[in-house]
Amino acid sequence: MSKKGCLVIISGFSGAGKGTVVRELTTRYDNYALSISATTRAPRQGEENGREYFFKTREEFEELIRQDALYEYAQYVSNFYGTPKAYVQQQLDAGKDVILEIEVQGALNVKAKNPEALLLFVTPPSAQELKRRLIGRGTETLEVINERMARASEEALLMDRYDYLIINDKLEECTETIHQLVQREHLRMSANLDMVEKIKKELEEMKGE
């Protein structure tokens, strides 16, 4: 079984419960590491550099872009957000399965550069259930809920580019399903070419016996 970690990209509609599932995965199992984003926005009270975010100046962030040191980046309002490669690679090399919870377009950009990444799309069982969950939160205005539903409609157009579809009906089940998927990923032939080489070599050597 491959000892290098697997890059797991999780996307899904706002309200699908991705955040809860990811928290559950990292709480239950110690093989996961969360990717940490870089941002140019100022740290808020209690936030620590290298924990919530890597806080960067605009110049530092632009330097990361120039060096191709980010898997993907985007601008929201006047701030940049991106995924530094170095931290993810370091965790993968240490054998951690790294979870990247990002939106659809960013996810597809990362996958394009890293075909071995596991692309998971999390959805509630139906659009009706998605709306129910958004309303159930009780924190969003109807306007925001309708915006999110409209955004879901756009994101749905790219769903079929993902590797697996995960239906988040029950948290427990959904968490286990994702965990198993990630564990099985370590059995991929492409992650075990050293084992293949070992066996080929042994078989060659035994020919003389």
Add this chain to the structure above:
Amino acid sequence: MSKKGCLVIISGFSGAGKGTVVRELTTRYDNYALSISATTRAPRQGEENGREYFFKTREEFEELIRQDALYEYAQYVSNFYGTPKAYVQQQLDAGKDVILEIEVQGALNVKAKNPEALLLFVTPPSAQELKRRLIGRGTETLEVINERMARASEEALLMDRYDYLIINDKLEECTETIHQLVQREHLRMSANLDMVEKIKKELEEMKGE
């Protein structure tokens, strides 16, 4: 979750324990069906048409080839052996995961025509262990064992074309690993495009609300 079955192709060195694992899978779980080969050889005592094999005359077999009704076929000694598509498709449509236990070249031929097939390569943890198992059977002459080791050496050259590498160290574990891999296959995006369409449609319809 997709209701259509998954085509699972299992190959591996002679002595890797494929047969035992496949028997264990079909005994423990009722979602599996074994593919049944067609052959031109005569039925032996106790063999039944449609159970061990589909017994065919030479003319019937050649007709199957002409109609492209076989996934793959090969000639051993003076008899033909092949995998009829119709039976496999019938089982897949009925929701069964169909196991095809075939040798490497045949497996790659089937995969070329069916990219969605799951290609599993089963191996003992080492070449030494493979030889120990072949000797341990106590039924093979040293000459036959050496022939099998030489054949393993050839098959190993194509191992890396498989989707997953399954190390058969303990039967129980190996069986469960394969079962999990097959179950996860039902979550593949390509197997769930109807669910994607359903959600897209629902989201579109809710836009007016």
